[in-house]
Amino acid sequence: MSLDQPEPIFVGGTVGQSVAKTDSLEKVQGRAEYIADLYRPGMLHGAILASPHAHARIRGYDLSEAMQAPGVVAIITGDDVGEGRMGAFIKDEHAIAKGKVLYVGEPVAAVAARTEEEARHACRLIKVDYEELPAVLSPEEGLARDAPILHEHLAEYIKVFDAGSDGNLCSRTELSEGDVDAAWADCDVIVEGEYTTQPQAHVSMEPCGALAEVDAAGRVTLWSANQSVFRVQANVCESLGLPMSRLRSLTPRVGAGFGNKMEPHIQPITVALAMKAMRPVKLILSREEDFEMVRARHPYRVRMKTGAKSDGTLVARECEVLVECGAFADDSPGVMGYSLLMCGGPYRIPHMKASGKLVYTNKLRFGAFRGFGNPQVLFAGEQQIDQIGEKLGLDPFTIRRRNLLRRGDQWFVGPRIGSNGLGRCLDAVEQAAKGARADGSPRNFGLAVTAHISGLLGTGAIVRMLEDGTISLNTGATDIGQGSDTVLAQICAEELKLPFDQVAVASPDTDGSPYNWGTTASRVTYTTGRAVKAAAKKVVDQAMDHAAEILDCDVADLELREGGRIGRHGSNTDVTFAQISGRAHWAAGGPLVGSETLVFDEPTHDPKRAIALGLPFPRIGVFSFAALGVDVDVDDTSGQVSVHEAWSAADVGRAINPRLVEVQLHGGFVQGLGYSLYEEMVWDGARLANPSLMDYKVPTARDVPDAIHTFIIEDPDPTGPFGAKGAGEIGLNAAPGAIANAVARATGARHAHLPLTGERVLAGMLDPGALQD
Amino acid sequence: MMVKKVLHSLTLNGEEVQVATAAGATLLQTLREDLRILSSKRGCNQGVCGACTVLVDGTPVRACLTLTARCEGHAVQTMEGMDGDRVMATLQRHMVQSGGVQCGFCTGGVLISARDLLEADPTPSREAVKTALSGNICRCTGYRTIVDAVCGAAEELSQ
Numbered sequence: 058m059s060l061d062q063p064e065p066i067f068v069g070g071t072v073g074q075s076v077a078k079t080d081s082l083e084k085v086q087g088r089a090e091y092i093a094d095l096y097r098p099g100m101l102h103g104a105i106l107a108s109p110h111a112h113a114r115i116r117g118y119d120l121s122e123a124m125q126a127p128g129v130v131a132i133i134t135g136d137d138v139g140e141g142r143m144g145a146f147i148k149d150e151h152a153i154a155k156g157k158v159l160y161v162g163e164p165v166a167a168v169a170a171r172t173e174e175e176a177r178h179a180c181r182l183i184k185v186d187y188e189e190l191p192a193v194l195s196p197e198e199g200l201a202r203d204a205p206i207l208h209e210h211l212a213e214y215i216k217v218f219d220a221g222s223d224g225n226l227c228s229r230t231e232l233s234e235g236d237v238d239a240a241w242a243d244c245d246v247i248v249e250g251e252y253t254t255q256p257q258a259h260v261s262m263e264p265c266g267a268l269a270e271v272d273a274a275g276r277v278t279l280w281s282a283n284q285s286v287f288r289v290q291a292n293v294c295e296s297l298g299l300p301m302s303r304l305r306s307l308t309p310r311v312g313a314g315f316g317n318k319m320e321p322h323i324q325p326i327t328v329a330l331a332m333k334a335m336r337p338v339k340l341i342l343s344r345e346e347d348f349e350m351v352r353a354r355h356p357y358r359v360r361m362k363t364g365a366k367s368d369g370t371l372v373a374r375e376c377e378v379l380v381e382c383g384a385f386a387d388d389s390p391g392v393m394g395y396s397l398l399m400c401g402g403p404y405r406i407p408h409m410k411a412s413g414k415l416v417y418t419n420k421l422r423f424g425a426f427r428g429f430g431n432p433q434v435l436f437a438g439e440q441q442i443d444q445i446g447e448k449l450g451l452d453p454f455t456i457r458r459r460n461l462l463r464r465g466d467q468w469f470v471g472p473r474i475g476s477n478g479l480g481r482c483l484d485a486v487e488q489a490a491k492g493a494r495a496d497g498s499p500r501n502f503g504l505a506v507t508a509h510i511s512g513l514l515g516t517g518a519i520v521r522m523l524e525d526g527t528i529s530l531n532t533g534a535t536d537i538g539q540g541s542d543t544v545l546a547q548i549c550a551e552e553l554k555l556p557f558d559q560v561a562v563a564s565p566d567t568d569g570s571p572y573n574w575g576t577t578a579s580r581v582t583y584t585t586g587r588a589v590k591a592a593a594k595k596v597v598d599q600a601m602d603h604a605a606e607i608l609d610c611d612v613a614d615l616e617l618r619e620g621g622r623i624g625r626h627g628s629n630t631d632v633t634f635a636q637i638s639g640r641a642h643w644a645a646g647g648p649l650v651g652s653e654t655l656v657f658d659e660p661t662h663d664p665k666r667a668i669a670l671g672l673p674f675p676r677i678g679v680f681s682f683a684a685l686g687v688d689v690d691v692d693d694t695s696g697q698v699s700v701h702e703a704w705s706a707a708d709v710g711r712a713i714n715p716r717l718v719e720v721q722l723h724g725g726f727v728q729g730l731g732y733s734l735y736e737e738m739v740w741d742g743a744r745l746a747n748p749s750l751m752d753y754k755v756p757t758a759r760d761v762p763d764a765i766h767t768f769i770i771e772d773p774d775p776t777g778p779f780g781a782k783g784a785g786e787i788g789l790n791a792a793p794g795a796i797a798n799a800v801a802r803a804t805g806a807r808h809a810h811l812p813l814t815g816e817r818v819l820a821g822m823l824d825p826g827a828l829q830d
Numbered sequence: 831m832m833v834k835k836v837l838h839s840l841t842l843n844g845e846e847v848q849v850a851t852a853a854g855a856t857l858l859q860t861l862r863e864d865l866r867i868l869s870s871k872r873g874c875n876q877g878v879c880g881a882c883t884v885l886v887d888g889t890p891v892r893a894c895l896t897l898t899a900r901c902e903g904h905a906v907q908t909m910e911g912m913d914g915d916r917v918m919a920t921l922q923r924h925m926v927q928s929g930g931v932q933c934g935f936c937t938g939g940v941l942i943s944a945r946d947l948l949e950a951d952p953t954p955s956r957e958a959v960k961t962a963l964s965g966n967i968c969r970c971t972g973y974r975t976i977v978d979a980v981c982g983a984a985e986e987l988s989q
């Protein structure tokens with residue numbers, strides 16, 4: 058299905074129908090409330106003082122002048138927070154700088170005042186006495202023998218996996234199967250290269266923010282821009298030493314995430330300010346602060362080598378990555394480990410070795426960003442597949458088809474592949490992109506394929522039948538705009554055979570929602586969807602028991618009918634959900650509630666097959682697949698690349714809401730296009746030089762091709778809800794690889810460095826040989 | 831820094847209002863902090879993203895770059911005041927249907943720019959739509975479904 062032939066919108070639709078998102082109307086009317094739109098009685102505004110130094114010891118603070126400034130109610134510094142540290146993999150981060158600052162832009166102090174302007178003004182009056190320390194500005198520097206050490210107490214930090222931390226080495230991961238070293242001798246063709254990728258900013262249009270208030274008993278309520286109310290709760294409580302029962306975490310509408318709102322940003326600071334001020338405090342970052350303080354996509358150095366037989370059969374691949382962590386571990390160990398798991402691509406390669414080092418540096422933390430390490434390694438890997446094809450005279454489709462992993466195969470280190478529609482994705486792209494352009498000119502075509510997992514970690518769902526037979530669904534999953542509330546309601550409605558609009562989705566609330574790790578890792582449709590389906594099924598079963606009693610028959614004689622009715626096979630009489638629920642509430646059995654919690658528990662690592670050291674995710678999930686074709690134009694005089702047309706085909710198991718899947722593919726591709734061609738955070742020494750939308754370019758409507766064709770391939774996953782798998786990241790992963798392959802086709806030059814700026818591409822055109830391999 | 835408040839009179843969504851706002855405040859600040867008009871969003875505060883777009887005397891402006899003092903005696907219109915606007919209602923319906931609304935943070939600004947385009951050019955080409963929206967950054971949709979929505983609305987309105 059493609060947007061080229063618009064589908065009608067079904068208002069009563071359930072699974073497989075492109076119903077409009079439940080939040081669309083309030084959003085087009087400007088009535089949706091985001092964090093900056095919330096106000097509380099007596100509320101103060103917060104502002105942050107950022108570190109001017111990349112690495113310095115804090116000797117003391119002088120707050121006297123700032124406290125006297127107009128409107129100021131409270132100031133916090135590192136002295137106001139305890140010794141607690143937070144972190145998803147390694148607990149290395151205080152709520153606010155304490156003892157040391159580790160990057161330019163790191164929050165050092167925060168002020169609560171009557172207005173934002175007063176709070177910002179008072180921040181400028183805070184004096185901090187620093188003792189400057191030498192800084193580490195690259196992973197290579199960080200690993201040097203005499204490097205200054207960022208985290209002197211790293212050995213004592215709590216770690217949730219075997220990180221192998223040492224000095225500035227945050228973590229290391231080593232994976233291998235087969236015998237790579239011996240396998241090179243069996244290869245007829247080998248390509249190798251060293252690649253670098255740049256840091257990319259998320260630029261969700263809503264900057265990060267939070268609002269906290271403390272009640273009379275000292276319990277905190279916290280609203281924030283987030284991708285998980287539960288990770289917010291955990292991070293704030295760990296860093297501030299609060300029992301989790303003392304903090305309630307909620308969410309307004311979220312102005313998109315892409316990874317930057319998954320782990321903490323300024324929620325701990327906002328809570329600390331509200332606790333000190335004993336008044337509600339709202340803190341909203343400026344765009345510049347959002348660039349400088351939150352997180353970004355990791356820059357990678359990738360060394361990769363791939364070998365194949367003369368018939369194109371892949372034999373061996375080796376991949377070594379050096380990853381810049383920034384000042385705090387955050388999600389970085391997971392990103393690096395995941396990129397190594399994915400570095401072979403969706404191919405059968407019997408001999409594989411992958412290793413990585415993650416190194417602390419004095420920059421803002423790098424962290425989760427749509428793709429989670431996959432685009433970086435794929436940029437190298439998918440170019441090498443093309444290069445092998447070129448050497449052997451095999452076109453990009455043929456070389457890939459010859460090597461695809463199939464259903465039932467094991468992925469690198471062990472996970473078993475369920476459904477796999479990648480072959481059909483390739484067919485769809487090949488079919489649609491074949492031939493010349495409409496004007497007869499030849500295409501500059503590039504292809505890349507990818508896989509991505511969905512399923513990580515714990516989730517739950519509670520389905521309640523209300524008195525009138527309509528439904529309340531509560532999952533704790535934050536909808537960051539991609540439409541998970543709608544998709545989960547569709548799954549629930551389908552299972553209950555109710556019209557979609559009779560399912561209301563509760564807003565996530567740590568007081569009332571079941572645990573949900575987060576809206577991240579392409580997981581909500583798949584894993585939360587499974588919980589929703591199972592919970593809804595329990596409500597159906599309970600309703601069946603009631604119906605059997607009301608109709609005085611056996612449950613086996615009953616059937617669930619469309620519209621919330623249960624009747625006997627072969628008879629017209631039935632009872633409605635309203636009758637059943639009324640009876641349950643007031644007469645027999647008690648209200649109908651179905652709940653389910655689960656965690657994806659298939660092990661990643663098969664020890665019989667592979668060796669794995671420092672694997673941060675012992676269980677990862679099921680695989681989605683995608684193929685991306687692009688046709689580019691390269692300007693001869695400037696080297697500027699633009700995408701003329703793109704074909705994105707993704708196997709998402711089953712599209713619960715096809716339109717929302719297509720928008721994920723569009724949005725992911727365009728974010729990947731910016732990443733491939735121009736987006737880049739640039740540091741001038743220790744300072745981020747372009748923390749503004751004037752200096753950091755993201756694609757606008759004029760920068761994207763009109764013709765982005767999407768193809769939804771459905772190879773239902775046996776474990777997914779109605780067969781569904783994740784779709785959130787798969788549209789981005791392949792962009793840099795496909796675009797680099799198209800640029801090579803157009804110019805004859807291979808590129809090892811992202812982004813593919815006009816300057817780089819022009820240099821390649823002038824001297825193609827200089828850049829090769 | 832004692833914040834001096836200044837009194838301004840302007841027409842907001844058809845009603846005369848008097849508002850005391852910080853001297854030197856931008857229209858975005860005044861709308862949000864003093865008038866609680868929240869549909870205009872602070873995406874960059876630098877005039878780049880378009881999330882704050884509102885109409886002053888019927889022309890789209892960036893509220894973050896417009897001083898409130900300059901609006902003295904002028905008519906400011908925001909999404910809150912668009913009820914009953916046929917072009918806007920049609921655009922909104924098409925945006926909902928096309929999937930052009932994802933996180934929604936850019937949506938108000940996008941719609942106000944699109945409405946302005948359709949007032950000037952009721953039958954724009956796709957290229958014209960893209961040009962008209964090039965000052966509104968959307969990080970979610972990849973623009974395709976937004977352009978579809980605007981073209982769809984234009985077609986319906988011109989029938």
Ligand code: FES
Pocket residue numbers: 871872873874875876877878879880881882883892893894895
């Ligand atoms: S907030 Fe005004 S243009 Fe971005």
Ligand code: FES
Pocket residue numbers: 262312313538930931932933934935936937967968969970971
């Ligand atoms: S819908 Fe999120 S920025 Fe446009």
